[in-house]
Amino acid sequence: MEIILAPIVVSVISSVLALIIVVVDGVVNNYGEVEIDINDSKRNLKVKGGTPLLQTLSSQGIFVPSACGGRGSCGACKVKVLSDVGPYLPTELPYMSKEELKENIRLACQIKLKKDIKIYLPEELFNIRKFKGIVESLKDVTYDIKELRIRLVEPNEANFKAGQYVQLVIPPYENIKESTQRAYSISSSPSDKNHIELLIRLVPGGIATTYVHKYMKEGDVVEVVGPFGDFYMRDTNADMIMVAGGSGMAPIKSIIFDMWERGITNRNVWYFFGARSKRDLYYLEIFQELEKKWPNFHFIPALSDPLPEDDWTGEIGLITNVLDKYLQNIIPAENPKEGYLCGSPGMINACVQVFDKHGVKDVYYDKFA
Amino acid sequence: MMYPDINPFVLFFASIFTSNILLTNFLGMCSFISISKDIKSSNGLGIAVTLVTTITTALNWLLEKYVIIPLELGYLRYIIYIIVIAAVVQVLEMVIDRVSPNLYMVLGIFLPLITVNCAILGVALFMQLRNYSFIQSVFFGLGSGIGWWLAIVLLAAIRKKTENAPVPAPLKGVGITLITIGIMAMAFIGFAGMINVR
Amino acid sequence: MKMTPKYIRAQENMKPGKITADGFLGNDDRNIVDIIAADEEEFEYLGLDFVEVAKLMRKLVKEGLKGLGEPIRYDKWEIRVDEARGFLPCPFQDGIFRKRVTTVKNLNNGEEIIYSELSIHLLAAHHFLQGKGARFRLEPALIKSVLYE
Numbered sequence: 001m002e003i004i005l006a007p008i009v010v011s012v013i014s015s016v017l018a019l020i021i022v023v024v025d026g027v028v029n030n031y032g033e034v035e036i037d038i039n040d041s042k043r044n045l046k047v048k049g050g051t052p053l054l055q056t057l058s059s060q061g062i063f064v065p066s067a068c069g070g071r072g073s074c075g076a077c078k079v080k081v082l083s084d085v086g087p088y089l090p091t092e093l094p095y096m097s098k099e100e101l102k103e104n105i106r107l108a109c110q111i112k113l114k115k116d117i118k119i120y121l122p123e124e125l126f127n128i129r130k131f132k133g134i135v136e137s138l139k140d141v142t143y144d145i146k147e148l149r150i151r152l153v154e155p156n157e158a159n160f161k162a163g164q165y166v167q168l169v170i171p172p173y174e175n176i177k178e179s180t181q182r183a184y185s186i187s188s189s190p191s192d193k194n195h196i197e198l199l200i201r202l203v204p205g206g207i208a209t210t211y212v213h214k215y216m217k218e219g220d221v222v223e224v225v226g227p228f229g230d231f232y233m234r235d236t237n238a239d240m241i242m243v244a245g246g247s248g249m250a251p252i253k254s255i256i257f258d259m260w261e262r263g264i265t266n267r268n269v270w271y272f273f274g275a276r277s278k279r280d281l282y283y284l285e286i287f288q289e290l291e292k293k294w295p296n297f298h299f300i301p302a303l304s305d306p307l308p309e310d311d312w313t314g315e316i317g318l319i320t321n322v323l324d325k326y327l328q329n330i331i332p333a334e335n336p337k338e339g340y341l342c343g344s345p346g347m348i349n350a351c352v353q354v355f356d357k358h359g360v361k362d363v364y365y366d367k368f369a
Numbered sequence: 370m371m372y373p374d375i376n377p378f379v380l381f382f383a384s385i386f387t388s389n390i391l392l393t394n395f396l397g398m399c400s401f402i403s404i405s406k407d408i409k410s411s412n413g414l415g416i417a418v419t420l421v422t423t424i425t426t427a428l429n430w431l432l433e434k435y436v437i438i439p440l441e442l443g444y445l446r447y448i449i450y451i452i453v454i455a456a457v458v459q460v461l462e463m464v465i466d467r468v469s470p471n472l473y474m475v476l477g478i479f480l481p482l483i484t485v486n487c488a489i490l491g492v493a494l495f496m497q498l499r500n501y502s503f504i505q506s507v508f509f510g511l512g513s514g515i516g517w518w519l520a521i522v523l524l525a526a527i528r529k530k531t532e533n534a535p536v537p538a539p540l541k542g543v544g545i546t547l548i549t550i551g552i553m554a555m556a557f558i559g560f561a562g563m564i565n566v567r
Numbered sequence: 568m569k570m571t572p573k574y575i576r577a578q579e580n581m582k583p584g585k586i587t588a589d590g591f592l593g594n595d596d597r598n599i600v601d602i603i604a605a606d607e608e609e610f611e612y613l614g615l616d617f618v619e620v621a622k623l624m625r626k627l628v629k630e631g632l633k634g635l636g637e638p639i640r641y642d643k644w645e646i647r648v649d650e651a652r653g654f655l656p657c658p659f660q661d662g663i664f665r666k667r668v669t670t671v672k673n674l675n676n677g678e679e680i681i682y683s684e685l686s687i688h689l690l691a692a693h694h695f696l697q698g699k700g701a702r703f704r705l706e707p708a709l710i711k712s713v714l715y716e
Contacts, residue, residue: 006445009436013449017456024460028467061668073586073656075663087471094662112470177582182653188654203651203666205702207588276637318635344714345665403571477572 006246019364024029038062039119043126047113053079054108058225062121063128065165065228069181076183077108082118085111128226129317131155131166133196136221138212141199145247146213147187148198150222157193158226160186162233163251164260165366166196166226170208173215181225182208183341185366187250189258196224201247231342231366233259238336241360243323243351245274249283251366255340256290256297265294269332274303274347278310300326304360312350320350327358372500377508380519380563381503384512387560390488391520397488400479401521402546411525413472414479414520417461419511422489425454426510430494432505450493451484458484488517524550569599573659580658581698591658591689593700601627606696609707615715621691623714624682628669638670644713657683659693673713678714680705 031049035353036056038045047056054070056076057063067074075095081104092107122315133150152158167181175322188197203209213244218223233240244252252271259265275281280303288297302315302322315322331337337360341348346363355363390396397418404414429450437446462480466473473480483489492513496506527549536545570578583590595602612616617631633639633644638647651666663683672679682690686703689695697704 005440006442009440009442009453010448011438013432014452017452021456021459025463028463067653071656073663074654089471091660094656114467123542132599174584174713175589175590176588201651205588206651207584210395210588271505275634278595305633318637320635344636344652344667346648346667347635369625478575479572 011253020029022324031114034113035116036113036123037116040118046059048087051113052109052116053106053113055121056113057108061129062125063130064108064121064125065183065226066109066181067183069167069169069179071178071180072107072192075107078105079112080104080120081106081107082120083116085114095311098304101126109137115350118288127159128228130223130225131153131158131160131196133222133224135216135218135222136195138216138218143279146200146202147336148200148212148216149188150196150198150224152194152196156365158196159193160190160227161191162186162254164227164229165231165232165251166198166224166228168198168208169225170211171225173211176207176211181208183228185231185248185250185254186227187253189254189261190316191261192256196226199247199250225346229366231340231364233340234262234338234362234364236268236338238338238362239331240269240338240340241273241323241355242270242329242348243270243274243319243341244342245319245347246280246343248366249273251342252340253283256287259292260294265296267295267296269294270326271297271299272319272323272326273299273307274322275301275303276305277303277307278312320354324354324357325353327354327360333358337362339365341365371375372502372505373491375505377504380505381415381508381512383564384509385519386514386557389516389549389557389560390492390513392550392557393561394488394491395554396491397486397517398481400486401517401524402543402550404476404479405521405524405528405546407475408525410472410475410520410528411521413469414476414483415521417437417476418483418489418517419464419514421454421457421461421483422492422517423507423510424458424512425450425489426493426496426506426513428453428457430496430501433497434503439478441534443565445539446497447490450490454489455484482526489512520553523553527553570598570615574598574600577658577693578659578668580656580660585675586658589702591695591701592704593701593702593704595698597698599695599698601698602659602698603694606707607682607694613707615707615711617691619686620714622708624671624687624690625673627665628687630685631669631671636688640674645674646670651661655683657685657688661692662688664688671713676712676716678709678713678716680709681687 003225005330033046034049036045043061046061052070064079065076067076074092085106089110092110095107096105111263114236122264131152132154133152135148136151137149139147149169165183165185170182172179184198184200186196187199188195196322199345200209200212202213203346242252256269256271281301282300291297291299300315300322302319303312304318306312306316339355341351342365352363379481391401400414407412437449438445458481465480492510496509501509580586582593584616613620627644627646628648630641631648632638636649638645649668654663654668655666656663665685669679670679671682681703682705683703686705690705
């Protein structure tokens with residue numbers, strides 16, 4: 001009798017305790033239904049609590065920008081929260097400025113929805129959609145840049161401003177166990193509503209670019225979220241001085257061809273394309289063709305370190321020096337000018353300094369770096 | 370069977386000061402040394418340990434009186450006590466995660482490690498060994514927990530104050546902490562013997 | 568040093584696919600606390616100071632930026648700074664860093680090291696030089712020969 005008693009007693013005690021744990025788990029982890037009040041009840045969502053705000057909103061079709069897919073490494077998903085969601089998490093603080101802390105700006109991917117919440121989202125955000133598409137073509141344009149052309153399937157049409165960017169969804173692959181997202185500027189023009197074209201440069205060790213260069217194939221189903229961004233042509237008559245190299249050409253190409261297609265050709269447009277040597281250049285012909293048709297458009301590719309076999313007869317030097325030379329001697333000083341930049345923070349800073357030297361105050365650049 | 374003739378309030382006071390589970394009995398050391406680096410987390414852990422100690426001592430007393438002794442299952446005592454402690458810690462962890470995710474993240478692995486904090490099993494066994502009544506057990510459990518909490522917060526405060534002190538290199542970190550604990554224990558020894566807890 | 572929750576979390580974040588595709592641990596099977604302890608010993612043996620090394624590395628990045636992606640010559644080094652879009656968070660969750668990669672070649676002995684903004688932070692704030700076999704692992708001996716010879 002004793003032999004059975006011991007296991008029975010221990011089992012009963014364990015079972016009772018396990019039952020208690022299950023009940024507590026059900027209570028504690030059930031956040032119930034949570035209401036999200038957006039823009040003072042302009043939109044009201046009733047959702048299941050417990051997931052971070054970013055994912056919850058995207059499951060409801062509202063896409064807050066995120067360049068890292070909700071992992072807490074880009075700081076792009078900032079949202080103004082009007083109700084209490086608890087103290088700042090250590091994962092949010094590195095991204096917040098003092099003003100943002102005062103305004104109660106939080107990272108949407110870090111705040112879990114435990115109770116009703118009131119937030120403010122800028123109007124443009126409601127225009128953003130998740131698109132499903134097919135990889136129509138994936139071509140090398142240089143040794144490290146691929147042109148990815150996506151045919152949109154659902155929805156099959158996108159409305160965006162030339163210069164904006166989308167977030168490309170990268171599915172899990174190899175060691176990468178979670179889906180992630182990365183931002184890329186659109187290089188096709190808005191008139192091509194059924195396609196999105198991106199220029200993607202291979203970054204060694206990069207999660208997204210490695211996928212695009214080594215694993216993505218034509219015919220693959222792909223998702224993009226967008227459009228985002230406030231880099232676009234400003235509606236003035238000023239001369240447009242545009243500088244971009246490498247994959248930075250994407251938004252610039254989109255803006256230039258959009259202007260051409262819509263007949264906005266009375267403005268002077270200068271595009272400085274900086275590269276190291278001939279193998280970094282691409283799309284030269286389409287821009288040179290455009291130059292012939294559009295008198296006010298000037299295309300200036302410049303190589304900083306051409307190889308002898310390149311037989312380069314164009315401009316030589318660092319792009320900032322070439323820019324400086326043209327602003328000094330060739331572009332009429334009396335015209336009002338706007339700067340449009342796309343590139344690394346280092347290049348942008350250097351160009352801003354050159355613009356500043358020549359009195360160009362309105363400089364726009366793609367800020368998602 | 371006679372319970373020892375000690376007033377529960379006296380027992381309560383004694384388990385905090387004169388018979389402090391950490392500084393007099395040296396039970397519950399590992400998280401004591403690791404978490405006492407920061408006062409806020411020490412506070413959090415102290416509250417958690419107090420809750421677990423009180424609840425488990427009470428539950429274990431009930432199980433001792435109504436299951437273990439009547440069914441003569443003394444040889445199952447340790448496994449039953451430990452299962453109870455583990456379950457209570459599991460529940461506490463879930464509640465802390467919900468109520469204060471910050472504290473949950475800060476305590477990290479030391480929250481589930483409360484399960485094997487020898488102070489808690491020690492308190493339950495002392496309760497059984499010394500044959501305390503239910504009220505005595507609850508006060509003893511609560512007092513021991515508070516004593517542990519007090520000790521860890523005191524150590525955290527001392528460590529904060531001596532943060533910038535010029536400690537000789539070989540003693541930096543755990544070395545000087547253990548010495549500090551030893552000195553604290555000596556201070557508390559002054560209390561021992563003041564009150565009889567048996 | 569013990570594998571406290573902070574180091575356990577950091578080591579999780581260093582695995583491939585979490586922050587970078589290849590991770591920060593290479594093919595090292597030691598835990599990061601052991602890696603750090605071993606490298607701290609190496610540094611002391613070689614007479615290197617983490618803060619001073621980081622200062623010099625930062626200075627070289629500053630000079631290298633002037634090249635706008637091209638290699639430049641500064642003192643006894645050739646430095647090239649490359650940059651990609653976006654940020655990388657530190658595995659210890661105490662900051663985010665630009666994806667800026669610097670290659671420094673010592674022109675006297677031809678040795679070269681490669682490091683990112685995050686590498687500098689990991690070296691200075693956490694004494695972590697990455698696991699053996701990792702692309703951005705900084706061998707103490709190599710640091711010494713590139714920066715100080």
